Amino acid sequence: MLGSGPFIVVLVLALGFFFANARRLVGYMQLGQPEERTDHPLVRVRNLIVVGLAQRKILRDPWAGVMHAAVFWGFLVLTAGTIEIVLQGIVPTFSFSFLPAPLYVLYTESQTAFAVAVLAAVGWLLYRRLVIRPQRLQGDAVGQRDALVILSLIAGLMLTLLLMKGMDAAGGAGAAGLARTATWWTHALLILGFLNYLPYSKHLHVITALPNVYLSNTSGPGLPGAMRAMDLEPEGVEEFGAADVEHLSWKNLLDGYSCTECGRCTAACPANITGKPLSPRKIVMDVRERLLEKAPVLLGESEDPGGILEHQLLDHFITEDELWACTSCGACLQECPVSIDQLGVINELRRHLVLMESRFPPEVQPVFQSLERNGSPWSFGPADRALWADGLDIPTMAECAADGRPLDVLFWVGCMGSFDARAKRITVAVARILQAAGVRFAILGQEERCNGDPARRLGNEYLYQTLATATISTLNGYGVTTVLTLCPHCFHQMGTEYAQLGGHYDVIHHTTYIERLLAEGRVPLSDAAGGFETISYHDSCYLGRYHGVYDAPRQALRRALPVVTVLEPPRTRDRGLCCGAGGGRMWMEEPTGTRVNVERTTELLATGAEAIASACPFCMTMLGDAAAASGGTVPVYDIAEIVASRLAPGVTPSVTPSVTPAAGPTTARTGS
Numbered sequence: 186m187l188g189s190g191p192f193i194v195v196l197v198l199a200l201g202f203f204f205a206n207a208r209r210l211v212g213y214m215q216l217g218q219p220e221e222r223t224d225h226p227l228v229r230v231r232n233l234i235v236v237g238l239a240q241r242k243i244l245r246d247p248w249a250g251v252m253h254a255a256v257f258w259g260f261l262v263l264t265a266g267t268i269e270i271v272l273q274g275i276v277p278t279f280s281f282s283f284l285p286a287p288l289y290v291l292y293t294e295s296q297t298a299f300a301v302a303v304l305a306a307v308g309w310l311l312y313r314r315l316v317i318r319p320q321r322l323q324g325d326a327v328g329q330r331d332a333l334v335i336l337s338l339i340a341g342l343m344l345t346l347l348l349m350k351g352m353d354a355a356g357g358a359g360a361a362g363l364a365r366t367a368t369w370w371t372h373a374l375l376i377l378g379f380l381n382y383l384p385y386s387k388h389l390h391v392i393t394a395l396p397n398v399y400l401s402n403t404s405g406p407g408l409p410g411a412m413r414a415m416d417l418e419p420e421g422v423e424e425f426g427a428a429d430v431e432h433l434s435w436k437n438l439l440d441g442y443s444c445t446e447c448g449r450c451t452a453a454c455p456a457n458i459t460g461k462p463l464s465p466r467k468i469v470m471d472v473r474e475r476l477l478e479k480a481p482v483l484l485g486e487s488e489d490p491g492g493i494l495e496h497q498l499l500d501h502f503i504t505e506d507e508l509w510a511c512t513s514c515g516a517c518l519q520e521c522p523v524s525i526d527q528l529g530v531i532n533e534l535r536r537h538l539v540l541m542e543s544r545f546p547p548e549v550q551p552v553f554q555s556l557e558r559n560g561s562p563w564s565f566g567p568a569d570r571a572l573w574a575d576g577l578d579i580p581t582m583a584e585c586a587a588d589g590r591p592l593d594v595l596f597w598v599g600c601m602g603s604f605d606a607r608a609k610r611i612t613v614a615v616a617r618i619l620q621a622a623g624v625r626f627a628i629l630g631q632e633e634r635c636n637g638d639p640a641r642r643l644g645n646e647y648l649y650q651t652l653a654t655a656t657i658s659t660l661n662g663y664g665v666t667t668v669l670t671l672c673p674h675c676f677h678q679m680g681t682e683y684a685q686l687g688g689h690y691d692v693i694h695h696t697t698y699i700e701r702l703l704a705e706g707r708v709p710l711s712d713a714a715g716g717f718e719t720i721s722y723h724d725s726c727y728l729g730r731y732h733g734v735y736d737a738p739r740q741a742l743r744r745a746l747p748v749v750t751v752l753e754p755p756r757t758r759d760r761g762l763c764c765g766a767g768g769g770r771m772w773m774e775e776p777t778g779t780r781v782n783v784e785r786t787t788e789l790l791a792t793g794a795e796a797i798a799s800a801c802p803f804c805m806t807m808l809g810d811a812a813a814a815s816g817g818t819v820p821v822y823d824i825a826e827i828v829a830s831r832l833a834p835g836v837t838p839s840v841t842p843s844v845t846p847a848a849g850p851t852t853a854r855t856g857s
């Protein structure tokens with residue numbers, strides 16, 4: 186050792202430089218808008234343990250995941266050794282040998298074992314990056330170089346640590362002692378160099394990942410949170426949504442620091458997969474790049490060399506086409522190992538486009554107009570809402586309130602279920618199952634309006650809040666507590682996002698409700714043989730990824746069709762591919778790349794199943810269109826239709842739906 190003096194000087198300089206950089210980055214982050222992230226501390230701790238420490242999402246990728254997790258866990262264990270080494274630089278005789286002997290042995294042995302494991306993992310990761318070169322890791326040259334620098338630094342740390350361990354075991358003095366000192370200094374300098382490289386590297390996530398996971402939304406690991414609440418009448422605020430980084434929340438900016446550039450999000454993105462100009466990884470990297478470009482100028486740390494304050498995140502970094510390509514499917518959020526909210530940025534930029542600049546695809550204009558005039562995305566008025574129920578003996582809430590009839594649920598039909606020719610068959614099927622099971626239910630009928638979800642997804646928050654508050658007022662007027670929906674978008678919106686506006690209801694999706702009725706033996710089913718033997722089920726994003734409802738639809742199929750086998754496509758459950766209708770894409774053209782619904786339907790058809798089942802009228806339309814366009818005869822049915830087709834004879838004789846191949850392209854796809 187050279188004595189503690191030189192090391193203390195180096196240590197103070199290195200830590201001082203590191204903390205100055207950390208302060209700078211925190212200052213940049215504070216340019217973001219306030220956002221509350223201290224709610225549900227227990228959920229946050231669970232997320233930290235499950236996603237952060239246990240690396241659950243990293244491990245979704247078997248090989249690379251195990252290697253990354255090995256490096257992460259290795260680093261956690263080796264941190265104890267790092268502390269010991271740094272303290273030895275200050276007090277040369279320091280050692281953890283004061284620990285009880287078994288614990289100390291465990292500590293020293295674990296250091297060696299984990300150093301070997303990390304070294305092996307780094308070797309594999311280098312091989313993968315340089316030789317295998319998976320598509321999702323192909324970034325810019327700077328990113329590649331950065332990754333190689335970091336992996337080399339980690340390898341250097343492990344090698345010097347193992348060398349020291351070896352020398353300690355061998356003992357020795359003189360030349361051996363000098364070599365040990367040189368190795369110690371190399372190791373210590375590598376630690377301090379690594380620490381100070383991080384703020385300039387994409388591997389800043391080494392520091393920010395765990396805090397980022399703790400501060401992520403609290404709807405659960407991998408699940409997208411509710412869309413950010415928005416005050417439309419804030420005092421002195423002239424910006425709605427976001428056009429630049431300072432309009433985003435501080436959490437969006439922390440997300441930028443935390444991105445590992447692993448590309449898992451982009452590899453799962455249906456827009457990207459089908460050739461659209463959207464990459465969620467790029468969205469997050471753009472936020473970071475723009476923040477690092479603009480923040481020093483805003484904070485007076487540097488002069489604008491020209492142009493920085495003239496352009497903005499929107500348009501200069503992220504284009505309109507990227508934003509409108511998003512289906513809000515949540516696959517990016519599901520895959521991100523550090524719980525970044527890519528979708529949150531897209532939503533805020535969409536809000537700015539619509540609310541501040543009235544910039545949106547032309548085909549969306551009639552949707553907004555119809556929502557304003559008719560309370561529906563299509564040009565059907567309230568008078569047409571309950572035509573599907575003619576002759577079915579279904580009461581309205583007004584009738585039930587008038588004669589004080591008790592109800593189990595309000596059946597919220599939704600716009601697709603009310604107006605779309607194909608979807609109305611699902612609505613009838615649900616109603617018949619409820620009747621057969623003796624459920625006491627009513628509909629709003631002509632009082633129902635769009636709950637506002639399409640407007641919100643399309644960035645029109647003003648219109649959304651108008652529609653949503655009107656619906657909440659109607660529901661509260663009837664004292665509604667339990668809502669049954671047949672559309673996952675209504676299910677999510679009313680059950681999750683309405684809370685921001687004071688609407689609190691127990692909302693249940695029809696597949697979950699029907700499965701419960703079947704399990705309780707309340708649905709009289711036919712004893713006759715028949716029905717499909719093989720069905721491929723498509724997971725709706727807003728039912729599956731958003732709310733974890735995967736088993737109930739499959740179980741309902743098995744209960745209604747005892748001999749059925751549910752065939753899973755390669756992308757299924759929380760890895761399921763979107764149908765292409767979410768995020769308001771239902772009402773937009775798809776001129777670039779291949780069609781998302783074709784991509785999805787092709788893999789469902791490839792299972793060889795006799796039929797495709799879905800649980801969302803939007804999915805039904807998208808899959809039905811693509812299945813019909815494929816020229817095949819495989820039908821697409823909602824779970825409710827399949828269950829209703831198995832109702833016992835005589836239970837609902839007049840309307841038990843016949844299950845026949847799906848019709849051609851359905852109506853109600855445009856806003857006209």
Ligand code: SF4
Pocket residue numbers: 450453454455456457463464465510511512513514515516517518527528
């Ligand atoms: S929400 Fe879906 S479509 Fe949008 S960026 Fe994420 S993965 Fe892509």
Ligand code: SF4
Pocket residue numbers: 443444445446447448449450451465466469520521522523524525527
């Ligand atoms: S946002 Fe998440 S999944 Fe996407 S590249 Fe960054 S770390 Fe990976």
